[in-house]
Amino acid sequence: MTVARTWAVALSGLRGDLVDVEADLSQQTPEFSIIGLPDKALGEAGRRVRNACANRGLDLPKRRITVNLSPASLPKRGSGFDVAIAVAALATTGSMDAARVAATVHIGELGLDGRLRPVPGVLPSVVAAQRAGHRRVVVPAANAGEAELVDGMEVCAAGCLAEVVRWHGGSCDAGELEPVLPAVPPAHDAPPLELADVVGQTDAVDALVVAAAGGHHMLMSGPPGAGKTMLARRLPGILPDLDDQAALSVASVRSLSGETVVRLSRTPPFESPHHGASAAALIGGGSGIVRPGAIARASEGVLFLDEGGEFPVSVLDALRQPLESGEIHLHRSGVAATYPARFQLVIATNPCPCGQYGVPGGSCECAPQAIRRYTRRLSGPLLDRIDIDLRLQRVSAARRGNENATITTREARAIVAEARERAARRWADTPWSRNADAPGTWLRGPASPSVDVLRPLDTALRRGALTLRGYDRLLRVAWTVADIAGHDAITVDDIGRALYLRRGMSA
Template identity: 55%
Template sequence: MALGTTAAVALTGLTGHVVEVQAQLAASVPGFTLVGLPDTALHESRERVRAAVLSTGIKWPHRKITVNLSPASLRKSGSSFDVAIAIAVLAGDGVVPAAGLDRVVHLAELGLDGRLQPVRGVLPAVAAAVEAGCRDVVVATADGDEARLVPGARVHAASTLAEVVLLHGGELAELPVADPVRPSRQPVARRAPGDLAEVVGQAQARVALEVAAAGGHHLLLVGPPGAGKTMLAARLPGILPDLTPAEAVEVTSVHSVAGTFDPGNGLLTRPPFEDPHHTATPAAIVGGGSGLARPGAVSRAHRGVLLLDEAPEFPSRVLETLRQPLEQGELVLHRSGGAARYPARFQLVLAANPCPCGMATVNKGLDCSCTPMAKRRYFGRLSGPLLDRVDLQVDVLPVTRAERTARSAGESSARVAHRVAEARGAARDRLAGTPWTTNAEVPGRWLRERSLDPGVLRPIEQMVDRGVLSLRGADRVLRIAWTHADLAGRAEPTADDVSAAVTMRTRGSHG
């Protein structure tokens, strides 16, 4: 009886667990058994491993092979265990020296011809391996750049199983000639955010966009078709600050698990942007899939922007799934394969028409053909609890002739981004020593404990008394006022800041 041991990593959400892969070869009736809570894709690795070993020119051991994935109580999924299983079997058969293999992590799928295929989630998996003390990692050539982004990792990229055998000191009678590696995962192209200088007019909406960026606030834009709602929203990522190193690793890990990361460009250092179509399902928005859930749009937008264009057209059950991540900044998705936790601290931008025909705010509403009931039903798809969590709610009116013919262009994204960075710096200094870094994260109790002039807060208190603002809405007005003051370079909000915050919160007459 012989035993070979190496290591792999099982991912649960973004959390990686080092798994010991043991292969026992016994002199008994030939067979291949895989234990340790593997899913269907992992069960199929038995056939992939056998075919890959034979294609490499190595004789398959005709013995009773039992492969155990430890800890056995942890569910394992996916094809990233293939190479680890193959090396453990070959170590047990004496083809590969067994010494030291137990501290080497293997992360790659095997093709039937012995080629190593890339897998998802390499970045968080390698990070978990290094944290556990396993610095030597073997990955497919296509995943080499991504794995090398993890500090402290000694990455060995290979294109075939034969290269892995030779790397570990094994000997081959003849080195097989493999076809060039063709990565099976294609990165998703990301479009440029565009420049704010391209936006004509819309002074009020531009201010709201800048306030949203400076404070990390959620934003609702309501206006007729063609007013520029989507154009404005798509430029929000361009005025946000770069991600911090810790945020970059976190965001990149999410996109690695989702399979949308291009390692050739290094870590993602700019805020991501997601704009799903209104026909998207709840699983596409929050994440889903059989076994363990994959990240959805809200997690891929982590530390960036999630735009729901034509928001009232989204099914209500999709919109209501946003309430938890808006409050908690993360999602815990329970599936048959276990629970996966993904971060989801994003800025939500909702763009909507004022009514089904979109003309309720054009020409004093004279061109609108919608009945009052149709208007209420249409905008009522955005529930009160959801809208109450959106700090900024502004109208985007049609561009006037004077704005269209003006020769001076609006401010560029670069200039606005500079002010946003300074405002965020002021908020970060004020919030030093707290768990928060932006005004949008600050809880209402902390805001109310800040001593402000009673005259400054009086308009907010009056609107709460009249029922125009909820208590949560009052706290959000305070947050906006602090952000407005940060942009103006003031130490604390004034009456003008509060007045501007109320205007940007209540959409004027639509409050």
């Protein structure tokens, strides 16, 4: 036997494509060459494979070995092809079960001593293998936890290359090596922060519940110490748990980011990048392999931009397309990747650089030009995509005991769950389930309220106080307000509440 075949996975974002790994022997001077559009890291696999085989007592044929990665037009990057290349090359001698090798997907990097080292993106790779019809996969022992999250897959978690060879019916007298241990997974399931700890911001808490119930984007403006960050960090705690599909998507993005994934977390993610973050850190990127940014990591959860007025304009404007489409498309030289971007955006900002402009009792020392420059960083097109625009003031009196206690996290979570159930029943015959996902054509069409109810919005639209996109967003918020109130249809009061939540607008 001179030609052997197995499978690997090439990732482009969360999408994985199966790669046919073929190895062929020819009667020439011993050489190891890889063809099929490999990058530099993959082109160096030949050296890692030779050393790993030699150190595990596995004899590669002393002939020219050509490894082809098909389809050749598909870009292939990274060291995750090492195990597949090594197994295909060793299988050319006929020492392993050819049918078993050809039916197995191999993922992992090889160390020079023959150990299998973990690689990022194992979870989406195994998902791609399953969707392509494969049922057997070999992964490094350190990646076993995330590979086993995919139901219906036979997972071989190997510590070294010799184990893989024996698993395929080959023989190897090499002893066992201590496997590479997985890194400690970060904690994503900390107890939710208590909403009742928020003091004196009843309107802000109510707005936060509306945002959670409908999946709406939110802007909070106010002086330092008003509680903007405190409120934002309590939003994930009142959101519903992730369903299976959302939890798998979140875990896949974390796997691509290099995190250790051992189980599907049901807690919505929370990302809060520093205001000095670059556009690439926010939307994703990198040379060679396109890594997910904060937008993708926040998908199905909350993206919180604290000190929003300090972010560069180019970084903030990069949010505009993902906010509309729910996806982020990245194009680099020779590679394109698509990541999910179904996040709730929460921006907190001060009214001016010193934070005292318009604050009762405050003294602002900023020049008018500095105030205009600061506020203009949040561009009109970005603000038009914000559903709830809330102005906060400093708390004038501290609460004592349980006097005027705010709603608790548990109570708010129950309200949000009930409102989302009402919305899901209303949109049951449509592709969406949240009010924030409903398109304007539907809101102004089959789900349109009566003319009398819409009169305040129509008036604001004629006056130029609203764009048509803002009109649709107000209808979405009004539906959420109606769901919380238990209304079967939008009322004038629901419209009025939605207008108030958009920077206290009035008709």
